[in-house]
Amino acid sequence: MPPERALRIGIGGPVGSGKSTLVAALCRALREELRIAVVTNDIYTSEDAAFLRREGVLPEGRIAAVETGCCPHTAIRDDITANLEAVAELEREDELELILVESGGDNLTAIFSPALADVQMFVIDVAGGDDIPRKGGPGITRSDLLVINKEDLAPYVGCSLERMRNDATERRAGRPFQFLSLADDPTAAPIADWVRAQVGLYQAGQLQTAGTSGDEHGHTHQHAHVDDQAHSHGHERDDF
Amino acid sequence: MAKLSLLLLSDGRFPAGGYAHSGGLESAVADGLQVADLPRFLVERLAAVARPECVLMLAAARAARVPDLDALLCLDAEAEARTPSPPLRTASRRLGAQLLRSACTVWPERALIAAYRAASNATPRAVAFGVVAASTGLDDLDAAQGYLYEEAAMVSAAAVRLLPLDSADALRLLTDAEPTLNRLADEIVSIRYPAARIPSAFAPSHELRSLAHARREGRLFAT
Numbered sequence: 001m002p003p004e005r006a007l008r009i010g011i012g013g014p015v016g017s018g019k020s021t022l023v024a025a026l027c028r029a030l031r032e033e034l035r036i037a038v039v040t041n042d043i044y045t046s047e048d049a050a051f052l053r054r055e056g057v058l059p060e061g062r063i064a065a066v067e068t069g070c071c072p073h074t075a076i077r078d079d080i081t082a083n084l085e086a087v088a089e090l091e092r093e094d095e096l097e098l099i100l101v102e103s104g105g106d107n108l109t110a111i112f113s114p115a116l117a118d119v120q121m122f123v124i125d126v127a128g129g130d131d132i133p134r135k136g137g138p139g140i141t142r143s144d145l146l147v148i149n150k151e152d153l154a155p156y157v158g159c160s161l162e163r164m165r166n167d168a169t170e171r172r173a174g175r176p177f178q179f180l181s182l183a184d185d186p187t188a189a190p191i192a193d194w195v196r197a198q199v200g201l202y203q204a205g206q207l208q209t210a211g212t213s214g215d216e217h218g219h220t221h222q223h224a225h226v227d228d229q230a231h232s233h234g235h236e237r238d239d240f
Numbered sequence: 241m242a243k244l245s246l247l248l249l250s251d252g253r254f255p256a257g258g259y260a261h262s263g264g265l266e267s268a269v270a271d272g273l274q275v276a277d278l279p280r281f282l283v284e285r286l287a288a289v290a291r292p293e294c295v296l297m298l299a300a301a302r303a304a305r306v307p308d309l310d311a312l313l314c315l316d317a318e319a320e321a322r323t324p325s326p327p328l329r330t331a332s333r334r335l336g337a338q339l340l341r342s343a344c345t346v347w348p349e350r351a352l353i354a355a356y357r358a359a360s361n362a363t364p365r366a367v368a369f370g371v372v373a374a375s376t377g378l379d380d381l382d383a384a385q386g387y388l389y390e391e392a393a394m395v396s397a398a399a400v401r402l403l404p405l406d407s408a409d410a411l412r413l414l415t416d417a418e419p420t421l422n423r424l425a426d427e428i429v430s431i432r433y434p435a436a437r438i439p440s441a442f443a444p445s446h447e448l449r450s451l452a453h454a455r456r457e458g459r460l461f462a463t
Contacts, residue, residue: 044458067462069260070401079255081338 006037006096007202008087009195010076010117012139015105017125018149020048021182022191023102027057029192034199035097037062037090039083041075041104048102064090072104080116098199108137118207119198121145121191130159133167140168145194146177152184245376248346249369250386252397257338261331262398262461263391264289264446267453269402278403278413282395283420288443290391291424292322293366294384299434300370301383307352309359311435312367318438319364325447327454331463336360336368343372350375384425392417398461 011019020040027036038058040048042065049065052058064086068075075082087099101117103110112120122143124132127150133140140146146168154161161179168177178190201207248254265273268281296319303311323329340357347353356371357363366387373383396410431437450463 044460067260069262069398069462070460071259074259078253079257079259081255081341082257082260082334084341085257085334085337 003202003205005091006035006099007199007207008099008101008116008118009198010101010103010112010120011123012076012103012106012110012112012120012143013123013147014107014128015043017105017123017128018182019102019105019123020051022123022147022149022180022188023100024052024055024057025182025186025188026100026192026195027052029187029189030098030195031058033196035094037064037094037096037099039064039066039086039090039099039101041066041068041072041083041102043068043070043072043104048104061093062090068104073106073110076101076103076112076116077110078113080113083116097203098195108132108135108139111138111142118202119144121147121194123147123149125150126154126159126161126164127157130154130161130164131167133164133171136171141171141173142175144175144198145191146172146175147191148177148179150181150183151179152181242377242379242382245347245373246378246382246386249372249376249378250389250393252393255338255342257335258390258394259397260462261335261394262402262463263395264449264453264463265395265398266402266459266461267449267456270453270456271449275399275403275405278395278399278405279416282392282413282417285395285443285446286388286392286417286420286424289446290388291428292439293319293391294387294424294428295431295434295438296322296364297366297370297373297387298380298384298428298431299438300367301374301378301380302370302434304352304356304371304374309352309355312356312371313359315367315370315435316360316362316364318435319367320362322438322440323364325450327463328447328450332365333363335365336363339365339368339372343376347372347376380429381425384428385421388421388425389414392421401460 011023013019023038030036036058038052042048049063052063053060066075066082066086083101090096090099120143122139126148148164180188180191182188198207263285273281296315300312300315303315320329323332340353340363343353344357352375353372369387370383373386378386392414396413399405400407400410453459453463
């Protein structure tokens with residue numbers, strides 16, 4: 001039986017790491033094969049949604065902006081009600097297969113509530129400093145995919161990719177991470193492949209999330225709690 | 241334990257999306273409001289905006305205790321008709337929907353909350369609050385005080401982000417407003433038939449400002 005609602009993938013990370021550009025690239029790469037919508041969470045009103053609309057990556061009605069009162073981490077972790085309402089509105093309009101939920105640029109501790117994102121990726125960039133993976137934090141250690149963006153800038157900002165690779169390997173205890181350069185690969189091919197794989201697992205009822213259960217080492221795997229979310233309210237709007 | 245539901249509903253951590261709203265303060269600051277003007281802004285907002293909404297909330301709480309779902313849906317229409325500003329109407333609907341969403345998870349055994357949520361197309365915040373307050377055992381006075389407190393606390397919390405103001409000083413604003421809060425709550429709960437006494441107009445300056453605010457570039461808060 002196909003899932004009752006779209007897969008929700010959270011995309012978090014610090015300001016300027018390239019989340020919006022990545023979201024635009026993913027929409028372009030996947031929009032022919034999947035019914036996609038995007039929810040943005042902006043520090044100021046709807047900057048990121050306006051960017052995606054300007055880029056024309058999706059029809060207007062497939063992009064929703066959540067206003068966060070300058071608290072983007074609150075909106076994705078502590079009080080996700082505005083995001084869930086935005087998701088419900090998108091799903092009322094269209095039968096969707098994938099919703100990308102982009103967080104507002106925040107700090108290293110911002111991570112999605114498991115009730116909002118089934119799986120999540122965390123996007124950092126080499127220009128932010130090659131010590132970021134070492135610093136850790138839930139986004140670095142527990143996200144389902146760590147994206148290390150702007151790989152092409154490494155020689156210009158004195159960044160050791162080797163050090164980032166070693167630190168990321170150690171901090172993430174086996175969870176995947178991916179170097180990326182949207183300048184060299186505007187289609188974000190490896191990330192699009194990862195998203196395809198998540199959608200495939202989800203639609204087959206086999207999606208497992210390792211990172212969001214609060215277990216630092218990720219040895220216990222938790223099924224994405226798709227079903228209990230849909231059944232906990234008994235409400236016709238909860239078709240997601 | 242009715243007091244627990246009052247504490248939960250009044251707690252800023254109750255997930256209902258209020259953090260994205262300033263209660264009109266951001267647009268007032270854009271028009272020149274300063275720290276020294278905050279006490280007056282708060283008292284005026286309570287009297288002009290929160291009071292009429294609180295009468296509506298009380299009518300909803302009484303209808304919820306019956307329980308009378310049709311009466312609640314009539315109050316939806318009364319609320320919508322009294323909110324001519326589209327941004328404020330949208331904000332009220334969303335805040336109500338978000339409150340109901342979390343309340344259904346926190347109090348799944350209170351069936352009226354889910355029933356109203358399923359039946360209502362509008363979910364104005366005041367009606368939704370009345371439904372949740374009454375369903376979780378709050379009496380009229382606790383519900384009115386809780387509603388007015390939340391209105392005041394929204395302004396106080398937003399003030400810390402919009403003006404050079406320390407958090408403790410922002411709470412001092414609330415203790416200074418206590419006589420106003422008590423007076424309004426006492427007056428509102430003494431209304432015998434609140435459904436027939438909902439004021440016909442809210443606050444025109446607030447409504448007009450909300451329209452300009454919705455178009456403002458780089459604002460922090462939705463309203």
